[in-house]
Amino acid sequence: MFGGFSEYSLIGDYVQSTLNSSAFTFESAPIFTLMEKEVGKKYAKMLNWETYDFIFCPGGTFASLYALTTSRFHKFPNVKFEGVNNLPQMNVFTSELSQCSMEKGAMVLGIGTNNIITIKTDERGRMIPSNLEEKIKICIDKGHVPMMINSTMGTTVFGANDPFEEISSICEKYDIWHHIDATYGGAQLFLEDFRKQHENAFALSDSISMDQHKVLSVPQQSTIFLTKHEDILEECNSTHSGYMSMQEKVLYDFHLEIGDKSIQCSRHMDIFKFWLYWKALSTEGLKDLIKKALDNSKYLAKLVKEHKNFELIIEPEYLTVCFFYFPEHIVYNPRDEAFWKEVDDICKKMKIEMIKRGNTMISYQKQLSSHKKLVNFFRPSITLGKEREDIDFLFKELIEIGEIVSEKENLMRSIRTSIILA
Numbered sequence: 001m002f003g004g005f006s007e008y009s010l011i012g013d014y015v016q017s018t019l020n021s022s023a024f025t026f027e028s029a030p031i032f033t034l035m036e037k038e039v040g041k042k043y044a045k046m047l048n049w050e051t052y053d054f055i056f057c058p059g060g061t062f063a064s065l066y067a068l069t070t071s072r073f074h075k076f077p078n079v080k081f082e083g084v085n086n087l088p089q090m091n092v093f094t095s096e097l098s099q100c101s102m103e104k105g106a107m108v109l110g111i112g113t114n115n116i117i118t119i120k121t122d123e124r125g126r127m128i129p130s131n132l133e134e135k136i137k138i139c140i141d142k143g144h145v146p147m148m149i150n151s152t153m154g155t156t157v158f159g160a161n162d163p164f165e166e167i168s169s170i171c172e173k174y175d176i177w178h179h180i181d182a183t184y185g186g187a188q189l190f191l192e193d194f195r196k197q198h199e200n201a202f203a204l205s206d207s208i209s210m211d212q213h214k215v216l217s218v219p220q221q222s223t224i225f226l227t228k229h230e231d232i233l234e235e236c237n238s239t240h241s242g243y244m245s246m247q248e249k250v251l252y253d254f255h256l257e258i259g260d261k262s263i264q265c266s267r268h269m270d271i272f273k274f275w276l277y278w279k280a281l282s283t284e285g286l287k288d289l290i291k292k293a294l295d296n297s298k299y300l301a302k303l304v305k306e307h308k309n310f311e312l313i314i315e316p317e318y319l320t321v322c323f324f325y326f327p328e329h330i331v332y333n334p335r336d337e338a339f340w341k342e343v344d345d346i347c348k349k350m351k352i353e354m355i356k357r358g359n360t361m362i363s364y365q366k367q368l369s370s371h372k373k374l375v376n377f378f379r380p381s382i383t384l385g386k387e388r389e390d391i392d393f394l395f396k397e398l399i400e401i402g403e404i405v406s407e408k409e410n411l412m413r414s415i416r417t418s419i420i421l422a
Contacts, residue, residue, distance in 0.1 A: 003383040006217040008280040012273030013219045023056075023267040024259040033258055035275040043210070043226055046189050047202045051230035055261050056271055058221045060183030063209030064101035064150070066225040066233070068092065068109055069263070070207060071148040071177035073236040074229065080236060084110055091139045093117045094150040095127040095162060096369055098181065102150055115144075120370040124314060125158035127151060129166040136174055148177040153208075154185020157367055157379055159318030161185060164201035171204065178205045183223070185318055186210030187384075190287045212274045215293070215319060215383050216286070222274045233261035289384045296391050297321050297382040303395045309402060313377060322367075322379045325350065325398065327406040344375035349405045350398070360397050 005013070016032070023029040023036070040054035057063055072079055076087055090111055094102045096118040103113045117139065120131040136146050149171055151162040164180065171178040180202075188194045189210070195202070202208075206229065212222035227233070238260040259267060278286065297316045304310040304323045308331055313322040327346050333339050347364040354360055362380040367373075380394065 002213055002220065003215045003217045004385070005219045006277055006281075006385070009218045009273040009277040012276035016269040016272040019269070021269060023269050023271070024262075024265050026256040026258070029269055030256075032269040032271050033256055035271045036258060037256070039271060039275060039278070040224065040226060043189070043224065044228075046195060047205075047208070047226075047228070048199060049202075049226075049228040052226060052228050053230055053233045053261070054224055054226040055233055055258065056267065057223050057225055057262065057264075058268070058270075059223050060099070060181070060209060060211050060214075061101040061104050063183065063211075063223050063225040064179075064181065065105045065108060065263075067150065067177075067179040067181075067207050067209060068102075068105040068111070068148065070227055070229070070232055070236050071179065072109065072111075074177055074206075074232065075145065075147055077235070089115060089142075089144045090147040091115050091117050091144050092148045092150060093119055093132060093135060093146065093176075095119055095121055095125075095152055095155065097121050097125050097155045097157060097160070097367075098150060098152045099156050099183070101181070111147075121160075123371050124317065125155050125160035125369065125371075127162040127167065129163055129170060132167065133170055136170070136176070140174075146174055146176045148179055150179050150181055152185070153180055153182035153188065154318045156184060157320065157365065158314055158322060159185065159316060159320035159381075161188075161317060164198050164205070168201045168204035171206075177207070180205050180208040182208050183211040184214050186212075187215040187286075187290050187293075188318070190283065190290050192287075215290075215381075216274075216277070217384050218274050218277055221268075222270045237261055237263050293319055293382050293384050293386065296386050296388065299388060300380070300382065300391050300395065303391070307395075307399070309399070313374065319382045320379050321382065322377055324375075324377050325402050327402065327409065329406065329409070340375050343377075346402070346405060347376035347378065349409075350401050353401045353405055354397070357397070357401065360394055362394070 021029050023032055026033050036056055044052035055066065057066065079087060092102055092106065092111065094116060102116050106113050106116050117135050119135060120128045122128055139146055149167055151164055151167045153161050168178055207227035209225045212218045213220045297319045300321045301312055301316050304312045309326050309328065311324045311326065324343055325346055326343060330339055330342050351364055362378055364376050364378045366376055
């Protein structure tokens with residue numbers, strides 16, 4: 001799920017590492033601070049947010065922590081000074097197929113993982129709004145406070161987009177902070193049609209997080225947390241320490257002091273590799289690459305559907321293509337428990353063979369949801385910069401690996417049968 005790098009982002013990484021400075025004050029990284037401001041402004045414009053606040057941070061889990069801290073501060077601003085002792089129990093709602101960063105944040109903030117309420121998903125892996133509202137009502141009846149709803153743009157496995165419009169309406173109805181975890185799916189924001197489709201949901205949402213190092217060709221780490229609530233990060237996180245953020249500096253606007261909004265002190269200048277990459281390729285260039293990646297995911301899905309030894313689990317909504325491989329000797333067998341056990345085992349054996357060959361590396365996993373329990377399946381994520389021949393090569397490799405593993409299995413079955421007969 002990591003997009004690798006381009007020559008531009010790699011040069012940016014070299015430069016920022018060579019300078020070895022920190023974005024903890026404007027004076028220590030003036031140009032890089034201006035780059036952060038420009039990228040934050042650009043993203044806010046994509047979302048049609050007139051007011052906004054942002055911070056660059058190290059990874060999606062860190063961004064989820066910012067979502068939790070700002071939503072809690074928004075609901076209970078005195079928590080900054082008085083702590084959590086007198087606060088009611090808070091609940092956070094997220095899809096059962098969302099990533100684990102909400103639980104990690106709940107541990108850190110003392111919310112508790114038992115108060116992260118998981119919501120059922122449909123056949124495509126999207127949060128079910130009716131189940132969400134039902135769970136919110138249960139929490140309110142218990143005297144708990146619904147603090148935040150975390151919806152996902154591009155789930156880790158299926159690449160699904162939760163129904164943002166319906167979730168935003170529920171958030172508005174119950175006065176709950178709506179955070180969109182777009183750490184994987186954020187590349188879709190470069191597509192004008194996608195933004196137009198969800199413009200009302202984005203207008204109502206409170207915050208969003210995006211990993212540029214996933215899908216886009218930017219080395220780790222490059223993550224932004226963005227909220228439409230102006231200055232809330234400074235209000236929530238700043239200490240105004242006299243030895244660092246001296247407000248009497250008069251040579252520049254004090255709003256350029258981004259660092260105090262962070263819960264870190266020292267911040268790596270991750271912005272340059274992303275800024276240079278975006279500047280070199282342009283917004284239109286990135287949009288074309290993302291469209292091409294989406295076309296490649298659909299192309300792989302087409303190859304899967306046309307081959308008798310493969311079965312597509314779900315039409316790709318984003319860049320992840322999920323499918324089963326059926327070995328030749330069971331292709332036409334009944335879909336009983338024995339059938340699925342063989343399918344489950346074949347992934348492990350094919351991955352071993354894949355590693356031995358050393359040509360490809362893709363993920364496999366099980367998937368358990370309220371909708372369906374799936375045994376092991378493959379789920380490659382098609383990132384930027386791939387060509388049709390790369391997709392053809394991957395599929396050819398999977399066919400050959402599957403045939404090798406199947407032949408080995410047939411040989412072992414023959415040996416076992418011979419032993420039994422002897």
